[in-house]
Amino acid sequence: MPDLVVPPLGESITEAVVSVWLKQVGDAVAADEPVAELETDKVTVQLPSPVTGVLASQAVTVGATVRVGDVIGTVEAGKAQASAPKVPASAAAASAAAASAAASASAAPAAASTAAQTPPAAAASTSSASAAAAPQKSSTPAAAAPQKSSTPVAATPAAMSGAPAPPSAPFALLKLTPSQRAAAREVGAILQRAPAATAAPAAAVSGPSGEDRLAQVDPRDEVVAMSPLRRRVAERLVQAQHEAAALTTFNEVDMTAVIELRTRYKDSFEKAHGTKLGFMSFFVKSCVAACKAFPGVNAEVVGGHIVYKKHYDFGIAVSAPKGLVVPVLRDCDALSFAGVERGILTLAERARTGKLSLPELSGGTFSITNGGIYGSMMSTPLLNYPQTGILGMHNIIKRAVVSGDQVVVRPMMYVALSYDHRVVDGREAVSFLVAVKERLEAPDRMMLEV
Numbered sequence: 001m002p003d004l005v006v007p008p009l010g011e012s013i014t015e016a017v018v019s020v021w022l023k024q025v026g027d028a029v030a031a032d033e034p035v036a037e038l039e040t041d042k043v044t045v046q047l048p049s050p051v052t053g054v055l056a057s058q059a060v061t062v063g064a065t066v067r068v069g070d071v072i073g074t075v076e077a078g079k080a081q082a083s084a085p086k087v088p089a090s091a092a093a094a095s096a097a098a099a100s101a102a103a104s105a106s107a108a109p110a111a112a113s114t115a116a117q118t119p120p121a122a123a124a125s126t127s128s129a130s131a132a133a134a135p136q137k138s139s140t141p142a143a144a145a146p147q148k149s150s151t152p153v154a155a156t157p158a159a160m161s162g163a164p165a166p167p168s169a170p171f172a173l174l175k176l177t178p179s180q181r182a183a184a185r186e187v188g189a190i191l192q193r194a195p196a197a198t199a200a201p202a203a204a205v206s207g208p209s210g211e212d213r214l215a216q217v218d219p220r221d222e223v224v225a226m227s228p229l230r231r232r233v234a235e236r237l238v239q240a241q242h243e244a245a246a247l248t249t250f251n252e253v254d255m256t257a258v259i260e261l262r263t264r265y266k267d268s269f270e271k272a273h274g275t276k277l278g279f280m281s282f283f284v285k286s287c288v289a290a291c292k293a294f295p296g297v298n299a300e301v302v303g304g305h306i307v308y309k310k311h312y313d314f315g316i317a318v319s320a321p322k323g324l325v326v327p328v329l330r331d332c333d334a335l336s337f338a339g340v341e342r343g344i345l346t347l348a349e350r351a352r353t354g355k356l357s358l359p360e361l362s363g364g365t366f367s368i369t370n371g372g373i374y375g376s377m378m379s380t381p382l383l384n385y386p387q388t389g390i391l392g393m394h395n396i397i398k399r400a401v402v403s404g405d406q407v408v409v410r411p412m413m414y415v416a417l418s419y420d421h422r423v424v425d426g427r428e429a430v431s432f433l434v435a436v437k438e439r440l441e442a443p444d445r446m447m448l449e450v
Contacts, residue, residue, distance in 0.1 A: 002050045004073040006066050009040050009358065015067045016040045023055045029075060036072065039227075043325075043356050053077040227322065240385035244301075245421035248380040251433045253440045255396050255411045258282050261443055273338035279393075280316070281340040283368060285446045286439035287391055288312050288333045291366060294432045296424040297389035297417075298365050306423055315364035315384055316344055320351040326384055327356055328364040372396065378414045388423045391436070392416035 009016055016038035023035045034046035035055060049055075056076040066072055217223060226234070240246065262277050269277040291298035295308045312333040315326035327347040329335075335343065350356045367384040372395040381392035394414045401410050415436065419429045439445050 001056060001074045001076055002053075003071045004035060004047060004049070004075065006038065006068050006070045006072060007045075007047070008068055009038070009045060013040050013068075013358075015065055016045065018060055018062055018064050018066060018072065019044065020062060021058060022046075023049075025055055025058055027055050029053060029055055035075070038066070043358060043361060044322075044354060045358070047072070049075050051075055051077040236385060237382050240383045244383055244385060244388075246383050246418055247421045247426070247429070248416050248418045249426070249429045249433055250378070250414060250416050251430075251437050253413045253415055253437045254401070255279075255413050255440065257441055257443055259396075259411055269338070273342070275338060275341045275345060277337065278341055278344075280344055280368070280370070281337040282440060282443060282446070283391065283393060283436070284314060284316075284329070284332050284335075284340045284344075285337065286436045287314065287366065287368065289439055289446065289449070290432045290435040291389075292333075293435055294424070294428045296428055297419060297432050299388045299423050300365075300386045301388070301420065301422060302386075309365040311365065313363055313365050315367035315387070316347060317367065317369035318348045318351040320356075321354070325351050325356065325361065326364065326367055327351055327360045328362070366390070368393065372413065378416065380416060381418045383418055383420060388420040389432070390418050392418070 006016065017040075019037045019039040021036050023029055023033075029035055029049040029052065031050070031052045032048045035049050036047045038045045038047055054076045056074045058073045060066060060070075060072045064072075214223070258279065262279070266277045269275075291312060296306075298309045298312065300307045300309065311331065313328050313330045314332050315328050317324060317326050327350070329340065329343045329347065332340065347356070347360065350360070364384065364387060367381075367387055367390040369381050369390060370393040371379050371381075372393050376394050377397070378394055379392050381390045383390055392415065394416070396411050396413045398409050399412045400407050401412060402408075403410070415433060417429055417433045417436075419432075424432075
């Protein structure tokens, strides 16, 4: 019986989350037909059926984390059996209840007849068994009491200062909606009673744990679990902070020449190449030239070695519905301005529609992020680990600057370079950013490659 095996998911990706089962047990599937969707930190991957047949089993549930090579289900090869008609849940429940009642009614006379013929010792044994089963059919008032309580748990100043804590904090008392409960369970949070008074001194020293803080959540607040993508992005960013010696340097660019050149040729450029002339192509081409001059920014640390990349595959940060992704534009040094613009447009559209493939998200050597489209004036971009450099673009604002001996108004942009100090020294980082600035302020240098 063929297995459904988690396939290789791309560079540095070892696990995924089962986001949805597209087929249920008993459903017919065709060869190569998607059966489940696996969500990674970069992209959603569909897992196809290896053969034509019927989905025989699901080894994991939605939301489970799986690793490359894990078996998550099986497919029974062969012709699919006709599926039974689906009965509404309410009708099925009613039918089950009716069948149970009928079974009980038919069993009653037999039970009475059997009791009449049963010896006293056996009758006592039967009575004990019935008594043991009775608690399963009814609940005691004590068990139901917490559900009837109407006093919500609150982290009051008195409680924090050592006053007696409430007896319990079940889901019902916290007034969480079903979706909020599911979110809390997904992140591994168990809502429990508030810390007792004896634990108050320790809490004052070490601070409340995540579970304690979640237990004290205000009923008016919303509890939402982090998505697999967001959790993985968080892990990678923390990894970058721990494993790289990240530092950021800043400069400012007078965008006058780029804006004038773009204004002069944008119409003819679009007619000739079928795409608009944006700012990103100028930044990509200037960063290629700067990377060639300062190769440490286009590198990677592998163990005790530095790998200087001789190809220029730039990651371009794009906002997608599920979060930030960084698809890679290949061979930027060989692309024309039109090629850069078309490539970025294609990647952005594929990101927004969820059609990016794993190869399009891996293997970048340097990254560019543009917070200026959201109005950011200045930021310190985080490294896209294991890359050693990332350029941050920002908003273009007209400011008064000194040109020669005069104060003039110019469209200015702050730019930032975050770099790995293990590979790139401060002198190189500053010089890299100056090289970018000089080419943007005199774009004809990029045309002449000087």
